[in-house]
Amino acid sequence: MSPAKPIPGISDQYRVVSDVIQRRRTWKVLTDPDNPLELPPDLCAKWDPVVRDAVAVSGWAPFHYARNHAGMTEPWRFHIVYSKPCRKLSRHIPEWFDDVKPNNKLPAMLAACGALVLVNWLPQFDEQQATEKQVQVNEEHLAATSAAVQNLLLLLTAAGLGTYWSSGGFFRDPLMAGKLRMDPAGKLIAAVFIDYMPNNPDPAIERIAGKHRMARNADLNWVREVVDLDEFATSS
Numbered sequence: 345m346s347p348a349k350p351i352p353g354i355s356d357q358y359r360v361v362s363d364v365i366q367r368r369r370t371w372k373v374l375t376d377p378d379n380p381l382e383l384p385p386d387l388c389a390k391w392d393p394v395v396r397d398a399v400a401v402s403g404w405a406p407f408h409y410a411r412n413h414a415g416m417t418e419p420w421r422f423h424i425v426y427s428k429p430c431r432k433l434s435r436h437i438p439e440w441f442d443d444v445k446p447n448n449k450l451p452a453m454l455a456a457c458g459a460l461v462l463v464n465w466l467p468q469f470d471e472q473q474a475t476e477k478q479v480q481v482n483e484e485h486l487a488a489t490s491a492a493v494q495n496l497l498l499l500l501t502a503a504g505l506g507t508y509w510s511s512g513g514f515f516r517d518p519l520m521a522g523k524l525r526m527d528p529a530g531k532l533i534a535a536v537f538i539d540y541m542p543n544n545p546d547p548a549i550e551r552i553a554g555k556h557r558m559a560r561n562a563d564l565n566w567v568r569e570v571v572d573l574d575e576f577a578t579s580s
C-alpha cells in the first residue's frame with residue numbers, strides 16, 4: 345500500500361484534519377531549572393483558556409463503558425497544571441524524591457512549559473482477579489482515554505502550540521498524586537507538556553524531537569487490506 349495521496353473530491357474538513365494529524369509532532373522543551381522560563385502574563389492569559397477549552401473538547405472522545413466513579417460517567421480524569429505550579433514542581437521534585445538522576449528531564453521541562461496536562465484513566469476491576477470480560481472493560485477504559493489524549497494533542501497542534509506526550513516519570517508516583525490531589529484510583533497514562541512559545545529563539549531553551557519520529561514505515565506495511573473473502577487464509 346502506498347502512502348496517502350491527496351484524494352480528489354475529498355472535503356476541506358478531511359484535508360484540515362489530515363493535515364493536523366500529520367503536523368502533530370513531539371518537541372521536548374527544556375531549560376535550566378535554576379533559571380526557569382518566565383512567560384509574559386498576556387501569553388498565559390491568551391493560551392490558558394485555549395488549553396482549558398481543548399481539554400473540554402477532548403472529552404468528546406468515544407467511550408464504550410460508563411465508568412460511574414465519583415458521580416462521573418467518563419473513564420478519564422484530566423488535571424491541568426498551569427505554568428506557576430509547574431515552576432514550583434520543578435523546584436520541589438528534587439526535594440521530594442531522593443533518586444532524581446542528574447539527566448532526568450522532568451525539572452527542566454517543568455521549568456520551560458506553558459502548561460502540563462496529566463491524564464489518568466480509571467481501571468474498574470482488579471487486574472489480578474479480573475474475568476476476561478472485566479479485562480476487556482479495563483482495556484476499553486484505557487483505549488478511550490488514549491483517544492481523548494490524542495484529541496488534545498491534535499487540538500493543541502491546530503492552535504499552534506507545541507506538545508509532548510510523556511509517560512510522566514515521577515508523576516506516576518502516589519506521592520505526586522497526593523500532592524496534586526488526584527484520585528488515587530486513577531492510573532497516569534499521559535503527562536502532556538505544552539509549549540506556549542514554539543517559535544521562541546532563546547538559546548537557553550533546548551528542543552529535542554521525539555524518538556522513533558523517523559522510524560515510521562513510509563510504505564505502510566503495517567496495513568493489511570481485505571478486499572474479498574477469498575483473501576482469507578484457510579486455517580487448519
Ligand SMILES: Cc1cc2nc3c(=O)[nH]c(=O)nc-3n(C[C@H](O)[C@H](O)[C@H](O)COP(=O)(O)O)c2cc1C
Nearest residue numbers: 368369370508509510511512533553554555556557
Ligand atoms: C503512552 C505514551 C507514552 C510515551 N512516553 C514517552 C516518554 O516517557 N518518553 C519519550 O521519550 N517518549 C514517550 N512517548 C513517545 C513520544 O510521545 C513521541 O510520540 C514519539 O517519540 C514519536 O515522536 P512524534 O510524536 O514526533 O512522532 C510516549 C508515547 C505514548 C503514546
